[in-house]
Amino acid sequence: MRKPRFIAEQGRQPSGLLGQIVARVMAKETAGENDFALKLLQLQPEDAVLEIGCGHGETLAKCANVVSRGILRGIDFSPVMHRHAMRRHRRLVAEKRIEFHLGSSDQLPFDDETFNRAFAVHTIYFWKTPLDHLAEACRVLNPGGRFVLGFRPAEDPGFRATYPSEIYHIRPEAEVVQLAEDAGFESIDLRRHTRGKARISFLLAQKKEGRQTEAVPVRS
Numbered sequence: 367m368r369k370p371r372f373i374a375e376q377g378r379q380p381s382g383l384l385g386q387i388v389a390r391v392m393a394k395e396t397a398g399e400n401d402f403a404l405k406l407l408q409l410q411p412e413d414a415v416l417e418i419g420c421g422h423g424e425t426l427a428k429c430a431n432v433v434s435r436g437i438l439r440g441i442d443f444s445p446v447m448h449r450h451a452m453r454r455h456r457r458l459v460a461e462k463r464i465e466f467h468l469g470s471s472d473q474l475p476f477d478d479e480t481f482n483r484a485f486a487v488h489t490i491y492f493w494k495t496p497l498d499h500l501a502e503a504c505r506v507l508n509p510g511g512r513f514v515l516g517f518r519p520a521e522d523p524g525f526r527a528t529y530p531s532e533i534y535h536i537r538p539e540a541e542v543v544q545l546a547e548d549a550g551f552e553s554i555d556l557r558r559h560t561r562g563k564a565r566i567s568f569l570l571a572q573k574k575e576g577r578q579t580e581a582v583p584v585r586s
């Protein structure tokens with residue numbers, strides 16, 4: 367059954383009281399595929415990790431079990447999700463093991479080549495101009511840095527039938543692979559995971575070695 371628009375909007379940018387409930391539900395619902403993403407990232411204690419569209423923050427908090435000497439940063443543009451993550455993981459925040467940033471992934475508030483791991487799960491659907499967001503992810507990674515992108519593809523018929531296309535931009539796997547290549551990734555591979563009838567694709571890639579980060583015009 368097609369989800370009503372107001373529910374789809376909550377997936378894109380949780381807000382208000384309903385958004386607080388969505389934060390809790392989403393954390394449980396997507397845990398399996400986020401664990402799968404973490405396996406693909408092959409985290410090490412010294413890693414510098416960025417999660418894009420980190421929402422509830424549960425996945426980044428799990429990273430802290432492994433990443434004991436590195437850095438963990440998350441970004442999300444929903445103030446409700448940001449508050450939820452800050453509150454729920456306040457101990458890790460107070461210990462300065464995690465930072466949750468409020469902002470959009472097409473303007474990441476991080477220097478070039480800050481991270482060696484970056485990932486985003488169930489977030490690409492909300493990027494109208496996905497290349498801008500992927501290029502930003504590439505910019506903040508070190509050459510050779512690993513990137514994992516989890517998404518339900520257009521090849522999953524149930525997904526397209528359920529979510530309104532004016533909010534969810536559902537793309538075929540091949541299009542996402544091409545976007546990643548255009549953004550500056552290489553060694554691109556696809557892995558698959560399922561949750562019930564849902565099919566979730568994972569793009570695994572690394573930032574091109576020797577790729578110069580291009581000068582970004584100063585934004586006013």
Ligand SMILES: C[S@@+](CC[C@H](N)C(=O)[O-])C[C@H]1O[C@@H](n2cnc3c(N)ncnc32)[C@H](O)[C@@H]1O
Pocket residue numbers: 377378379380392393396400418419420421422441442443444447469470471472486487488489492493
């Ligand atoms: C469907 S939720 C997924 C949350 C989490 N990654 C998970 O798998 O459970 C999508 C999240 O991405 C965030 N988001 C969407 N577009 C964004 C953007 N342009 N910049 C930052 N966050 C964004 C939303 O606010 C929301 O918290």
